[in-house]
Amino acid sequence: xxxxxxxxxxxFIQVMLFALITVxxxxxxxxxxxESLTQEYxxxxxxISQSIAFIQEHLINDYVILETVIDHFLSMEGIVYVMIVNxxxxxxxxxxxNPVPTEIIVYLAGQNQSNHxxxxxxxxxxxxxxxxxxxxxxxxxxxxxxxxIFTGKSGYVHVGLDKSIINVKISNAxxxxxxxxxxxxxxxxxxxxxFISRVTKDLIILTEGIKRVQTHDFNTFIEVKSKNEIAFLAxxxxxxxxxxxxxxxxxxxxxxxxxVITETIPIPLLxxxxxxxxxxxxxxQACKLLGLNRGALLNRQIQEFFDNPEEYQELSARFDYVNDxxxxxxxxxxxxxxxxxxxxxxxxxxxxSILFTGxxxxxxxxxxxxxxxxxxxxxxxxxxxxxxxxxFIPRQFLNLLDKKSIIEVALGDHVEKEMxxxxxxxxxxxxxxxxxxxxxxxxxxxxxxxxxxxxxTENNGFIDKYIGDAIMALFVxxxxxxxxxxxxxxxxxxxxxxxRQRPERPPIKIGVGINTGVLMLGTVGGQNRMDxxxxxxxxxxASRIEGLTKTYGISLLITExxxxxxxxxSKYHIRxxxxxxxxxxxxxxxxxxxxDADLPEVKNLKIQTLDDFExxxxxxxxxxxxxxxxxxxxxxxxxxxxxxxxIYLERCYDSSEVGIYLG
Numbered sequence: 001x002x003x004x005x006x007x008x009x010x011x012f013i014q015v016m017l018f019a020l021i022t023v024x025x026x027x028x029x030x031x032x033x034x035e036s037l038t039q040e041y042x043x044x045x046x047x048i049s050q051s052i053a054f055i056q057e058h059l060i061n062d063y064v065i066l067e068t069v070i071d072h073f074l075s076m077e078g079i080v081y082v083m084i085v086n087x088x089x090x091x092x093x094x095x096x097x098n099p100v101p102t103e104i105i106v107y108l109a110g111q112n113q114s115n116h117x118x119x120x121x122x123x124x125x126x127x128x129x130x131x132x133x134x135x136x137x138x139x140x141x142x143x144x145x146x147x148x149i150f151t152g153k154s155g156y157v158h159v160g161l162d163k164s165i166i167n168v169k170i171s172n173a174x175x176x177x178x179x180x181x182x183x184x185x186x187x188x189x190x191x192x193x194x195f196i197s198r199v200t201k202d203l204i205i206l207t208e209g210i211k212r213v214q215t216h217d218f219n220t221f222i223e224v225k226s227k228n229e230i231a232f233l234a235x236x237x238x239x240x241x242x243x244x245x246x247x248x249x250x251x252x253x254x255x256x257x258x259x260v261i262t263e264t265i266p267i268p269l270l271x272x273x274x275x276x277x278x279x280x281x282x283x284x285q286a287c288k289l290l291g292l293n294r295g296a297l298l299n300r301q302i303q304e305f306f307d308n309p310e311e312y313q314e315l316s317a318r319f320d321y322v323n324d325x326x327x328x329x330x331x332x333x334x335x336x337x338x339x340x341x342x343x344x345x346x347x348x349x350x351x352x353s354i355l356f357t358g359x360x361x362x363x364x365x366x367x368x369x370x371x372x373x374x375x376x377x378x379x380x381x382x383x384x385x386x387x388x389x390x391x392f393i394p395r396q397f398l399n400l401l402d403k404k405s406i407i408e409v410a411l412g413d414h415v416e417k418e419m420x421x422x423x424x425x426x427x428x429x430x431x432x433x434x435x436x437x438x439x440x441x442x443x444x445x446x447x448x449x450x451x452x453x454x455x456x457t458e459n460n461g462f463i464d465k466y467i468g469d470a471i472m473a474l475f476v477x478x479x480x481x482x483x484x485x486x487x488x489x490x491x492x493x494x495x496x497x498x499x500r501q502r503p504e505r506p507p508i509k510i511g512v513g514i515n516t517g518v519l520m521l522g523t524v525g526g527q528n529r530m531d532x533x534x535x536x537x538x539x540x541x542a543s544r545i546e547g548l549t550k551t552y553g554i555s556l557l558i559t560e561x562x563x564x565x566x567x568x569x570s571k572y573h574i575r576x577x578x579x580x581x582x583x584x585x586x587x588x589x590x591x592x593x594x595x596d597a598d599l600p601e602v603k604n605l606k607i608q609t610l611d612d613f614e615x616x617x618x619x620x621x622x623x624x625x626x627x628x629x630x631x632x633x634x635x636x637x638x639x640x641x642x643x644x645x646x647i648y649l650e651r652c653y654d655s656s657e658v659g660i661y662l663g
Contacts (some may be wrong), residue, residue, distance in 0.1 A: 015185075015189075018181070018185045018188075021181070022178065022181050022185075025177065025181070026174050026177065026178065029173065029174060029177055030170055030174055033169070033170045033173055033174075034166060034170055037166045037169055037170065038166055041078065041143065041161055041165070041166060042131055042143060042145065042161070044076075044078070044161070045079075045131075045143060045145040045159045045161045046129055046131075046145055046147070048073050048076070048079070048082070048145075048159050049129065049145050049146065049147035049157040049158070049159045050129070050147050050157075052069060052070065052073070052082070052084070052147075052157045052159075053147045053148060053149045053156075053157045067093050070082035070083070070084070070093060070094075070095055071095060073159070074095045077165070078161050078162050078165045079159065079160070079161065079162075080136075080139055080142050080160040080161065080162045081094060081095050081096055081104075081158075081159075081160040082094070082095050082157070082158070082159050082160070083095065083096075083100075083104075083157075083158045084149070084155060084156070084157055084158070085108060085155050085156045085158060086155040087155050087156075089108050089109065089111065091108070092155065101136045101137065101138070101139070102137075103134055103135065103136045103137070104134075104136070104144075104158075107132065107134060107144065108158075111146070128147070128148060129145060129146060129147045129148075130145070130146045131143055131144070131145050132144045132146075133163070134160075136160075139160075139162070140162070140163065140164050141163040141164065142160045142161055142162055142163055143160070143161040143163060144158055144159075144160055145158070145159045145160075145161065146158050146159075147159075205222050205223075205234075206222060206233060206234055206237060208222075209221075209222040209234075209237060209241075210237070213241055213244065218241055218244050218245035219245070220241050221238055221241070222234050222237060222238065262281075262283040263283050263284055265283070265285075266285060267285060267357055267358075267359070268283070268285040268286040268288070268289040268290075268357065268358045268359075268360075269282070269283045269285065269286055269355070269356065269357050270282035270283070270286040270297075270302070270356045271346070271348050271353050271354070271355055271356065272301075272302045272353060272354055272356060273351055273352070273353055273354075274316070274345065274351075274352040274353055274354050275351075275352065276301065277301040277302040277303045277312075277316075278299060278300075278301055278302075279297060279298055279299065279300055279301070279302055280298070280348055280349065280353065281298070281348070282294055282297045282298065286356075286358075289329075289331075289337075289339075289358060289360060290305055290329070290331055290332065291331035291332045291333055291335075292332050296332075302356065305329045305330060305331075306327065306328075306329060307327070307328040307329060307330050307336060308327070308328070311327055315343060318343075320345075321342075321343065321344050321345070322341065322342065322343035322344075323342055324340060324342065325340065325341050325342075325343075326338065326339070326340050326341075326361065327339060327341060329358075337360055337362040338360070338361040338362045338364075338365040339358040339359065339360060339361060339362075340358065340359045340361050341356060341357065341358045341359075342356075342357045342358070343355070343356060415520075415521050416518060416519070416520055416521075417476065417518070417519065417521060418516070418517065418518045418519075419474050419475060419476055419516070419517075419519055419521075419534075419538075420474070420475040420478075420479045420481065420482035420514060420515070420516040420562060420565075421472070421473075421474060421475075421482075421514070421515050421516075421517075421519070421534070421538060421539050421542035422456070422461070422471070422472070422473040422474075422475065422482050422485060422486055422512065422513070422514050422542065423470065423471070423472055423512070423513045423514075423542050423543050423545070423546035424452065424470065424471045424473075424486070424489060424510050424511070424512045424513075424546065425469065425470040425471075425510060425511055425546055425547075426448070426469040426470075426508055426509075426510050427508070427509045427510065427511060427550060428508075428509075429468070429469040432506075432508070445468075445469055448469070448496070448508070449466065449471070451492050451493075451495075451496050452471060452489050452492065452493075454492075455485050455488035455489045455491075455492055456471075456473045456485045456489070458485075458488070459475070459481045459482070459484045459485040459488065460475060460476070460477045460481045461473045461474060461475040461481060461482065461485050462474060464534060472539075473485065474521075474534065478565065478566075478567060479514070479516045479558075479562045479563075479565035479566055480566055480567055482514050482516070482562065483514060483558060483562065483566065483572065483594060486512040486514055486556050486558075486594070486597075487556070487572075487594065487596045487597045488597075489510070489512060489597075490510070490512065490555050490556060490597030490598075491597050493508070493509075493510055494597070494599065496508075509555070510555065511546050511547070511549030511550060511554075511555060511556075511557075512546060512549065512555060512556045512557070513542050513543065513544070513545035513546025513547070513548070513549060513556075513557050513558075514542060514545070514556075514557070514558040514559070514562050515538050515539075515541045515542035515545055515558070515559045515561060515562055516538070516559070516561045516562040516565050517536060517537070517538025517541070517561055518536065518538065519534045519535065519536030519538050519539055520534065520535045520536055521534045538561075541559060541582060541589065542559075544582060545557050545558070545559055545591060548580065548591065551647075552577060552578070552593070552643055552644050552647065553643030553644070554577070554593045554595070554643070554644065555595075555597060555598065556593065556594045556595070556597065557577065557591050557592065557593060557594075558591070558592050558594060559589055559590070559591055559592075560589060560590040560591070560592070561589075563590075563592050572594055572596055573594065573595050573596050573603065573606070573607065574592050574593065574594050574595075575592065575593050575595070575606070575610060575613060575614065575617075576590065576591075576592055576614070576617055577591050577592060577593045577644055578590075578591055578644075579591075579621070593644070602639075602641070605638060605639035605641075605642070606639065606642070608638055608639070609634070609635040609638050609639050609642065609645075612631045612632075612634045612635045613631070613632075613635050613642075613644075613645060615627075615631045616628045616629075616630075616631025616632045616635065616645070616648060617648070619631060620648055620651070620652065625652050628648065628652055629649065629652040632645045632646075632648050632649040632652065633649065636649065
């Protein structure tokens with residue numbers, strides 16, 4: 001009968017367990033017996049040496065009696081020698097048939113020196129004997145037990161015990177013990193073998209049945225004679241095999257149905273092994289897709305048809321389904337085709353496999369590419385259209401309305417925003433334009449505007465509209481942006497005037513007015529024509545402030561609303577000019593001149609007279625006209641061209657005529 005591995009393991013464990021127990025018991029018994037026998041043996045030697053040592057003192061020198069006494073003890077088991085030594089270490093008598101062994105003499109000599117130095121027996125009352133293990137040639141290991149005679153004054157009794165007797169007794173005892181354990185081991189092994197073999201016999205039958213099922217022998221039936229749990233397992237196994245038999249038949253029918261179904265559906269379908277991509281099955285549509293017949297396609301690897309091998313590796317690393325994934329495959333002839341694939345993990349022929357279905361999207365992809373080309377062309381044309389419209393409606397205007405393209409703008413779109421408004425106008429343009437032809441007019445105005453536009457855009461502004469020769473610009477950021485743009489415009493104008501020094505090309509002057517406030521920005525017009533614009537009192541005020549630059553003969557004016565919005569007004573050269581009342585408003589508005597862009601000589605004169613001007617301005621508005629008169633006269637004495645100081649001086653005269661200024 002075939003031996004069960006379970007039985008072999010059980011017997012092996014039993015052998016190892018008994019071996020461990022045997023070694024443990026033997027080791028412990030050996031140690032315990034050795035300790036017990038050694039102690040017993042030494043006690044025997046101590047008793048013998050003690051009985052000899054208690055001999056009467058007058059007999060210590062009677063060697064005949066001493067020899068008789070010690071010879072009596074020599075006949076006892078284990079006694080190797082007995083000898084008596086005097087206090088000087090000389091042997092008085094002994095039982096050796098031959099001369100005293102050298103090891104004894106050496107030992108006694110050492111003991112004699114030690115006793116003369118500090119006799120250990122005398123030095124301690126607690127110790128009255130000594131035990132020393134010696135090795136003697138021809139005898140072996142012995143225990144030498146020495147006992148003092150009359151506290152060592154008359155000498156010592158030495159008794160030698162054969163240590164090998166202990167080893168013999170221990171060996172005999174362990175041998176008997178091992179024999180007993182061996183008998184117990186054989187008996188228990190026989191019992192265990194009988195019991196386990198009965199259990200494993202049924203297990204072997206069950207195992208053989210399982211192996212037959214693994215080879216797809218679903219007609220297997222096992223029968224066991226035992227009535228324990230193994231019988232229950234056998235019954236469950238037979239029931240499971242019966243179910244497998246039915247399921248196997250069902251699979252055979254299903255495979256045939258699967259083949260019929262897959263061949264009739266108009267979808268390319270194949271199955272390949274997940275581990276290495278080997279194709280197990282392919283329907284006719286899949287063969288047509290990849291350009292091979294079924295015989296040539298089967299057992300090839302699916303990765304051969306992927307145009308990008310790394311893409312196949314990425315898909316293979318996934319553990320879930322792959323749905324609606326577009327990729328490129330190539331036929332066996334090398335032609336590329338676009339395919340939308342679906343991958344589903346399945347078990348096919350007892351192996352982890354992948355169900356592959358694909359749809360040829362090559363035609364649709366070609367159509368999409370054509371549409372993309374057309375779309376790109378339309379998008380490019382739309383881009384050019386937007387760029388063209390940006391020249392009429394600024395990109396910043398669309399951004400403020402939150403529009404990406406001009407085509408998104410609808411009539412009435414608007415937004416409320418705090419912004420700075422800049423107006424700039426050429427002085428005397430009407431008179432100048434009358435002297436030149438229309439062509440020269442447009443050429444001049446475009447040359448001027450081209451120079452002014454960068455000063456605005458470089459300072460985060462954009463031009464809302466051109467009004468003839470005038471410019472209206474908006475600044476979403478800080479008021480500093482608008483002021484820097486105004487200064488830059490005047491500086492560019494100074495550079496431009498350097499090229500206009502001929503009679504037919506006289507220098508030009510402009511006025512710049514800046515105001516800051518909340519305005520409405522949006523689109524106005526009708527269904528067929530609309531325009532972007534801004535609506536607010538702040539815009540009207542900025543336009544009127546620009547007009548005041550002519551009155552005061554200065555280039556750049558800002559309102560108090562812009563002045564207070566500056567981050568650091570001390571960075572600029574600013575002087576307070578006047579408090580004006582705007583038409584339609586009951587409250588006056590303070591205006592300030594910014595003269596950073598004046599010609600250097602004019603700028604220096606204004607800086608030089610700034611203290612007198614500010615003092616005169618304060619005196620005038622406090623109605624201290626005589627002091628104001630003096631201040632403005634000092635200003636004009638230094639800078640006769642200061643038109644603002646001249647205006648205030650004339651106001652002082654006018655006030656004196658009506659009695660306000662006494663002169």
